Amino acid sequence: MQEEVIFAGFGGQGVLFAGQLLAYAAMHEGKHVTWIPSYGPEMRGGTANCTVVVSDDPIGSPIVQHPGVAVVFNNPSMLKYEGLVKPGGLLVVNSSLVTATTDRDDITVLNIPATDTANELGESRLTNMILSGAMLAVRPMVSIDTLIETITAKLPQRKRHLLEINVKAIKKGVELAQQQLTPA
Amino acid sequence: MSAELMKGNVAIAEAAVRAGLEAYFGYPITPQTELLEHLSKRMVELERVFVQAESEVAAINMVYGAACAGARVMTSSSGPGISLMQEGLSYIAASEVPCVVVDMMRGGPGLGNIQPSQGDYFQVTRSAGHGDYHPIVLAPASVQEAIDLTFEAFDLADKYRHLVFVVGDGLIGQMMEPAVMPEMRPIRPRPDWAVSGKDGREKHIITSINLGAERNEAANLRIQDRIRVIRENEQRSLEWNIEDARILVVGFGTAGRVALSSVKMAREAGLPVGLFRPITLWPFPEKRLAEIVDGGIQAILVVEMNAGQMIDDVRLVVGHDVPVSHYGRLGGAVPLPDDVLHEIEKIAANIGLTATAMAG
Numbered sequence: 093m094q095e096e097v098i099f100a101g102f103g104g105q106g107v108l109f110a111g112q113l114l115a116y117a118a119m120h121e122g123k124h125v126t127w128i129p130s131y132g133p134e135m136r137g138g139t140a141n142c143t144v145v146v147s148d149d150p151i152g153s154p155i156v157q158h159p160g161v162a163v164v165f166n167n168p169s170m171l172k173y174e175g176l177v178k179p180g181g182l183l184v185v186n187s188s189l190v191t192a193t194t195d196r197d198d199i200t201v202l203n204i205p206a207t208d209t210a211n212e213l214g215e216s217r218l219t220n221m222i223l224s225g226a227m228l229a230v231r232p233m234v235s236i237d238t239l240i241e242t243i244t245a246k247l248p249q250r251k252r253h254l255l256e257i258n259v260k261a262i263k264k265g266v267e268l269a270q271q272q273l274t275p276a
Numbered sequence: 277m278s279a280e281l282m283k284g285n286v287a288i289a290e291a292a293v294r295a296g297l298e299a300y301f302g303y304p305i306t307p308q309t310e311l312l313e314h315l316s317k318r319m320v321e322l323e324r325v326f327v328q329a330e331s332e333v334a335a336i337n338m339v340y341g342a343a344c345a346g347a348r349v350m351t352s353s354s355g356p357g358i359s360l361m362q363e364g365l366s367y368i369a370a371s372e373v374p375c376v377v378v379d380m381m382r383g384g385p386g387l388g389n390i391q392p393s394q395g396d397y398f399q400v401t402r403s404a405g406h407g408d409y410h411p412i413v414l415a416p417a418s419v420q421e422a423i424d425l426t427f428e429a430f431d432l433a434d435k436y437r438h439l440v441f442v443v444g445d446g447l448i449g450q451m452m453e454p455a456v457m458p459e460m461r462p463i464r465p466r467p468d469w470a471v472s473g474k475d476g477r478e479k480h481i482i483t484s485i486n487l488g489a490e491r492n493e494a495a496n497l498r499i500q501d502r503i504r505v506i507r508e509n510e511q512r513s514l515e516w517n518i519e520d521a522r523i524l525v526v527g528f529g530t531a532g533r534v535a536l537s538s539v540k541m542a543r544e545a546g547l548p549v550g551l552f553r554p555i556t557l558w559p560f561p562e563k564r565l566a567e568i569v570d571g572g573i574q575a576i577l578v579v580e581m582n583a584g585q586m587i588d589d590v591r592l593v594v595g596h597d598v599p600v601s602h603y604g605r606l607g608g609a610v611p612l613p614d615d616v617l618h619e620i621e622k623i624a625a626n627i628g629l630t631a632t633a634m635a636g
Contacts, residue, residue: 112281112452115281115452116281119279119281119454124454125281125453125454126451126452126453127281127451127452127453128447128450128451128452129450131307131390131446131450152533152534152535152536152537152538152539152540152613153533153534153536153537153538153612153613154447154451154533155447155534155610155612156612156613157612157613157614158614
């Protein structure tokens, strides 16, 4: 098994953290994993993305041309990565902010109103957890339980009160993905 | 000890601390600043020496001084800063004192950019300063290797009283991977040659000035003798899928790691391709490369993040026996697995190799 995931959005949307959380979770499951951020001269509020590779075997390249999974938080990221996802891959779209659409029929597309759902939960910064949950519902490269255990272990004491709502957001993401993929 | 998810730059810094680093002198530059940042906390916490110098020129001269006094010492920078340090590096080499220098290479020449590059290969393997010498150069391709090689770099520096470089790039520096840290080692005693205050014993003189040709030639010959020993004893490399390979891909650090993905893809397509990844860039692992090439290699592809630098060392080993070609990305661009695979396929076609179905 090898999965390559690109998380992309604006700085401040928790894009890099979503990738790190996945990387920690993969490590806790004893898998090989790499996390690499895009870095360069960026302004505050500019674009941010990271690539996570999760594998049962030692990982060669930590960067990929054609990821199996792209999680896009905003329009510029949608425009950049929609065409790059490899055939058979998964595109997870934050449909609260992304207005661009894809006409690709060779990939699975999940439209998750993550920012709206996060606001309903009372914390817009949960967008990344909702999208992570949705992604793992379709591509269980780590289990949801591990992801929850990981965030429980990683959340510093001063943010402890946010644990419950983060777990809720992850589960909400799973639920939204399952609803979308189950024929009505 | 269990693995932790660590960023390359931080991992190198912590590995140095655990190797018994007594003093660090440096100046910030992307893409290695997290290394300096980590040490600015840790060294102070442990009551060791951390100085953010006013420039790279100052930093390397502080390193020189501390090395003469027998401290386990390190600096780190990226291409533009290493260029500024060249005079000091040459004095350190001439004075035969040990130190470790980390170069997280970035796109050059000039100020270039902060993206990953391997453009400093010539600079670090040939001398990293004026005069006749080669530093030992270690090139990790993962966070774990970065830790292990940094930890060992200090022992190599001590063993040969020599300059040791650890070279990576922005990608190795910024990447997070699970890795295990070695246990903390105590600070080692000061070596018996150190300039430490005479106090009744014979005077120790450490200098890079050797006036008169005879005297300087003798100093040079001593350095060359040691370089011969290093060359004999310290060549290191890793290899994959060599046994039945007909095409050999050679790459170090990040480029070697990307090439591993391409070699796996080529193998899945039934092409007999292997990978050779030098760990020591100097001494270049010429003995092992020659053996592998003698085992039936028909063509070599060198993959680098530069215009073709290590390819010269490969050619010195294989001569004209085997065609050697190069695939490089420049100025901060990183080769991608599909692109390297494409080059492998071109070479396979050129030498008339066809894919064979995988056995079994």
